[in-house]
Every structure is written in structure tokens, then in C-alpha cells.
Amino acid sequence: MGENEGIDKSFLDTVKFDDRGLVPAIVQDHETGKVLMMAWMNRESLEMTLERRKACYWSRSRNKLWLKGESSGNMQDVHDILIDCDGDTLILKVSQIGGACHVGYHSCFYRRVLENGSMEICDTLMFDPEEVYGKKS
């Protein structure tokens, strides 16, 4: 243990992808610290993110690389990347254009728990998802 704990290896060699080849990335506004979303990255999306400085994830539902904002325009400029002690979780500090959430809120975490076990909305609606993604059929 010491002040240089765990910084001898390169970043990419330090990341521990899980048995699906994925690592969770917590996405945080780089100025306010507000957590906007969590998404999953594989090695390819992480390398793309490092290269372009635009957040790129692995979509588990669509099973493909997902450049955040490619359909909505709500891209994320990446200012900083942090890694945790176990190497199995990342933080991306970003500036978010528009809202991060596909429902239209600034953050995906737009609901908070009340003492009685119900929830309330605690975030701002930034856009109308039907306008951005088109009407669901």
C-alpha cells in the first residue's frame, strides 16, 4: 500500500471486463457532479471513447456499438475518465448536450424514493422523445 497504489500499469491493462467483456461506466456532469446515466462499455467502445473523446458504449439491447447521441444528437464530450480500486467500474466526466435520458429527462435518474415507498419526479424534462426519436408505432 502507498500513495502510488495501482498506477504502475497502463489504464487499458487495468480495466477488468466481466465475463461478457463489459465494464459499467457511470456518467457524470463534469461541472456539477450530477450523475446522468450508467452504461456498459466493451474494449472497442472504450478505445473509441479514448480516441474521439465522445462517449461510446456497448448497447446490450441492440448488441452493437452505440455512439451516444448518434440518433438524438445528445452527444457527450468526455473530459475525464476515472477507474475504481478493483478496475471493474469507470466514471466518465462529460458535458451533456440536451438530456441524457431517452425518456427526455436531463438524467436517467429522474425518480427518487419517498418514505412511503412510492416515487416522485426529481429532474427536468429537456426534450420530447417523440420529436427526437419519432413516434412509437
Place this chain on the structure above:
Amino acid sequence: MGENEGIDKSFLDTVKFDDRGLVPAIVQDHETGKVLMMAWMNRESLEMTLERRKACYWSRSRNKLWLKGESSGNMQDVHDILIDCDGDTLILKVSQIGGACHVGYHSCFYRRVLENGSMEICDTLMFDPEEVYGKKS
């Protein structure tokens, strides 16, 4: 879609546990917004957390309930719980006693990536883990 999107159900019925029965919880300082760690919860640890307002997780390595701080004393008082759009990720807003990280830092995310692909320490050492957890044999 609308302002009351997704708040009709109770919180516990909204949480989607994965195929291992787990949901990731992002743990954030409730005053500064600093992300301290990410941990996993099963339904039992989430119910314990709601009841006691002390963060309780499921330890995947030890395969048991884990009241954060039970050995280190570094407990987390839970002020707020948020849930994301998909219901499969939580945020716990807490006050952290001491440091969150078993390595001794305030946050588990104590390393940031540099442009050349190496890392640097970006956090404060709060305690000596050998003093808190005992010497590793």
C-alpha cells in the same frame, strides 16, 4: 410519455434485478456529488438499506450481505435513493464516515487516466488499511 412517467408503481416493484438477482448502486456523497463507489444490492440488502437508512450491499466476492462499514467503521448514512429510467440502476446519496475505499482513499475512483494512457492518483488517502483491516498475511 408525460410528467408522471413511470411513477405509478411502488419503488420496490420498479427495481429490475438482473439474472443473478442483483442491481448496481452508484454511491454518491449527498453534499458534494462526488461518486464514492459502486456496489451491488440484492432485494434483501435493498430492503435492509431502506429500513435502517445505512447502506447495505451484497458482496459478490464473499457471497453474503455486507453492511458497509461493519469491519472498518466507515458506515454510510443514506439520505436519498434514486432509480433510473430502466429500473436497473440505483443511486444512493450518502454521508460517508471516513473513506469508502478499502485501499484507504475517500473514493474508490482515486485514479484518473492521462492522455498518454497511464494513470495518476486524484484523491485523498483517508486511512491506513493495515490499521483498519489488519495486516495481510
